[in-house]
Amino acid sequence: MRNTLRTFTLLAALTAVFVGVGYMIGGVAGMAIALVLAAGMNLVSYWNSDKIVLSMFRAEAVDEGHPEPLVRNYVADVLQMADTAGLPRPKVYVIDQDQPNAFATGRDPQHAAVAATRGLLTMLDRREIRGVMAHELAHVKHCDTLTMTVTATIAGAFSALANFAMFFGGGNDRDRPMGMIGTIAMMILAPIAASLVQMAISRGREYEADRGGAEISGDPSALADALQKIEAYARGTPMHDAERHPAASHMFIINPLSGRGADNLFATHPATANRVAALLKMGGGADRPRGPWSQDPAPRPRRGTAVPVSRGA
Template identity: 55%
Template sequence: MSGYLRTAVLLAGLTALFVGVGYVIGGQQGMVIAFLFACGTNLFAWWNSDRMVLRMHNAQPIGPADAPRLFEMTQALANRAGLPMPALYVIHEDQPNAFATGRSPERAAVAVNTGLLDMMPEREVAGVIAHELAHIRNRDTLIMTMTATIAGAIGMLAQFGFLFGRGDTRQNPLGPIGAILMMVLAPLAAMVVQMAISRSREYEADRIGAEIAGDPEGLAGALLRLEGYKQGRVNQAAEANPATAHMFIINPLSGLRMDGLFSTHPKTENRVAALRALGGGGLRPPVSGPGARPMPAATGSGPWSGGPSGPWAGGRRAAAPQRRNPWGR
């Protein structure tokens, strides 16, 4: 119930922001139109935001035949978390990263960048997947995916008001100055909501993800490696859709490294310190679901793509991974 309550509060706040932008664009008439538009956007986001975000990042669905080791690991972790097996997607991006989406555990999906599978040891990938499953179990995916959709719509509405409402002082009660302020402040306000949601939920997902995997150090190492490997690797889809940045395990955008008001994620060093404190005795056993089974051991007999020429072998990166065609397709 708490997840639904957080969603209701978030939607109420963003709807109020929508209405305020509409008022600045067109007075009372614009406020009514914006309210109707906000209601439609909320309904759309509830039913379609997960698919929309996956399309934004050109995520492609994969099956057990495409990545048997990844499927086996994800299934084992989902069992330990008491969750259904999520759908798996791959994003062809060099930057190692991942996110989860979906309005419920039964409709959840986990998307991983090919850079993550190419560059990271199996233990750390398990930590990343467990972190995303923690978001699913907490129903953060609904909140964060809807936030991404609605925040993007607020930005577009503000730009629309600047382009078409700045010269009509009868409909725009604040005139051209108000239109300019709206174009800057409305997306900024939506972004602050995103950041407040994301930053508070990341610490909790780290903690629960460490419990699911039973390995705080694996997730801590993954965060450090992700932070280091993202430098110099631009995530083009994330840069084109910055409203989705808060969904990733590590901020995919370039130039945002501070742990201040305008960072979508807590500072990686702070997250790592919290995880390593769990390793000192604060870690609880993972929750086991029906049919729970132990984590699959690395066999050393093949990479994630299921063949001897793929990017992984026994949890280590192969000497010359087939980066442009990691799934044999």
């Protein structure tokens, strides 16, 4: 209930800022356009939040009958951990990208989806994949997914609104309360404001999801190992769909834009070293689970090695 209230409070605040920016850029006409856009986006993002993000990254649904053993194991582990955590079984997706990464989405646990990239399934072993997906299930359990998806939608809209300044640029300054200089300033500041919102939303929730994921998987060190690998591989493996949709970067377990380098001031994720340290304090590496996944490692290519991506998922 608390997370739901926090989501709607955030939604109202972002909508108010969005409409205010529209007024400053284009006066009454700009405010009206921003209000209509905000209302439409709020409705669409609430009811279709999972579909929006999954379509951005061209995710493909998979199940336990998939022909590839690697994918079957991934699906089976997600469903088993969801059952263990007392969650409704989420829909499971694969994203055809080389960069190792993952995210969760959906407006509530009953409409949740989790997605992992091909790179994640190929570069990590089964134990580490379980750790990552347990983190994503923790986001679902904490009802973070709606907030994160709504934030992604509105953050992207801030950037789009800045482009409207070009449309309003043809009018006279009386139509723009901030004048031409103010309009240019808003074109620059609106995307920065969106980045700050993403940063504020994501950082605290990542620590909580790390803790919750470690509890779901029962293996804090698995997630710690996975985070270090993902960050190392991601730095040299750009995710092209994420580059096209940077407003959704905070949804991933590791910043997918790190392939091009990210300014720490606007980083949407806490430092990986700090996350790893917190996880190791929870359980260290001594009590690793003994199960079928511990005997089923995936290939571990060296950093910089090309990852074969199957097109048949």
